[in-house]
Amino acid sequence: MPSNKDYEIELEKLDGARNRFITEIAKNIHLYNITPSAGRLYGTVFFSEEPMTLDEMSRALGMSKTSMSTGIRSLLEANMVERVWERGIRKDLYKVEDDWYKSFSNVFINRWRNATELNMGAIQETKEMLLHLKEETGFDDVLEKVETDLEKLEEAENYYIWLTDVISLFESGKIFELVPKRTKKTLK
Amino acid sequence: MPSNKDYEIELEKLDGARNRFITEIAKNIHLYNITPSAGRLYGTVFFSEEPMTLDEMSRALGMSKTSMSTGIRSLLEANMVERVWERGIRKDLYKVEDDWYKSFSNVFINRWRNATELNMGAIQETKEMLLHLKEETGFDDVLEKVETDLEKLEEAENYYIWLTDVISLFESGKIFELVPKRTKKTLK
DNA sequence: AAGTTTGTTCAGTTAAAACTGTACGTAATA
DNA sequence: TATTACGTACAGTTTTAACTGAACAAACTT
Incomplete structure (x- = not known):
């Protein structure tokens, strides 16, 4: 029967699969004048089930919040992510623009x-x-x-x-x- | 009557005019994944009446021959300049690809x-x-x-x-x- | 074959960009 | 009004890219 450990392992695998694509995006996103780091950020938000806050991004990528702020702004200016509002949430939320x-x-x-x-x-x-x-x-x-x-x-x-x-x-x-x-x- | 000094002055003006365009090209050439320096190099070759050698470029831009070599190679790979041969000349000669x-x-x-x-x-x-x-x-x-x-x-x-x-x-x-x-x- | 000329490789240096942590301003909450 | 939560400016640091000079290799000249 499926254990909690199996679940962890599967989440790892999910993450690994997502990472394969994220890594490639990060490598090629310079075509949009966007840094590889911001590219990883984009990929992370792309796979996220929910819109993300700066703090969540910071945790997910292990990078400073400042970097998330500047990274997300460059993505915003390139119209690659957009800000969304959800009632009751004070933090800024971002999702990817899904019309590529x-x-x-x-x-x-x-x-x-x-x-x-x-x-x-x-x-x-x-x-x-x-x-x-x-x-x-x-x-x-x-x-x-x-x-x-x-x-x-x-x-x-x-x-x-x-x-x-x-x-x-x-x-x-x-x-x-x-x-x-x-x-x-x-x-x- | 026109003096030698007038001639010098006019060549200066010609250079100034050319520089206006070269400077702008250098600023925007990053769209081609080319560095501003190589952009100036491109502009210089663009206005040159004759195909140029690496030594001439080096002199014209006041930069090392090594930089000219790498710069011209990046332009070459982008198909923005081409190598031409002239009999009796041992040095490599380059001109801009004129079909933009x-x-x-x-x-x-x-x-x-x-x-x-x-x-x-x-x-x-x-x-x-x-x-x-x-x-x-x-x-x-x-x-x-x-x-x-x-x-x-x-x-x-x-x-x-x-x-x-x-x-x-x-x-x-x-x-x-x-x-x-x-x-x-x-x-x- | 010895001597030049010419372009490129490579190691070191300089310049530019990316990243971080602190500090600050603004807005929400109490 | 005081307090907390949040995003961003800024100064300093680290990382990356650009540039240089010296040494090398290939090709030409004598």
Whole structure:
């Protein structure tokens, strides 16, 4: 008959299985600009049956509460976890955002949109500086270099416009028409 | 009349303009898993009229040749620069890959494909461990947790299948049918 | 074969990021 | 108002990543 010790052993096994996945997530989550530690945190909250408090996370990972605080904030900003309220509980509770499509899209959009805007801004400024130089220079050599640079920058600009279009594909949700979500389990 | 000093000044200005863009690239290139230093290196090669040697890069950036070597290798692996040969020159020469669409696609594909495969592998293994546990357990509590976990993992699996489809969109080049490249200069 | 030139490996150093414990501010409870 | 519970800022420490110079290996030159 099943003893209390068997139960402990099985919980160990459950933990081991969960850990296999958590460890892998932690290794790859840098793609979301998130540290491996915060990745383990994410995995822990992912498998938790209930939303977790900072203290529970701290205990589960054997790390300081401060780290949990900063870790969960980075996950929050990446829209990978969300805060939930439960009446009677004063502590902050967190659960994972369970729409992974949304998490991916959010991160993808925010990061690339931001970089694209900054780079396009820089291109504009650089172009203006070059155009000034182009007008005032009397040296053929300089003129030639300026013109080559302007061409390069315009090619880069075209690329960024394309990238903006790609980002919009995800932002508008149109990507899901082109590449539909999978909902049923596929055959092994 | 234009003096030698004017020429120097104009070259300074050219350098300043280029630097504006290089600095911005360096700030955002972490999206490609590339360090800011290697980002500056990329920008420097980008504006160079001729393919550059490691020694030239070292001089241009005021950094060690060792750093140039590792930096250029990371750019090479990301398909952002390429090596070119010129007869009579023994040193390695590098220029930027000028198809930025290709660079982006390469990086996007490689990074996400790799992470996706690893994560899907981990999901499979975790599922197998859980299925074993499911068969052997006699505790309702354990059974329930295992089943919840299996459901979560299957949802995650669906997401990764979708992501694989998205990656294929870029890998096959089909993305360019859906979001065409921009080739003409757009209006200001 | 001896001597150069060139890129890379490796050990040590410097710079940056992650993590911790204490202390603090705010809000709930008494 | 005093007390407790909670999350976060901050300063200091530890860990990790970036960078350098010296030594090495491979390939070219003489």
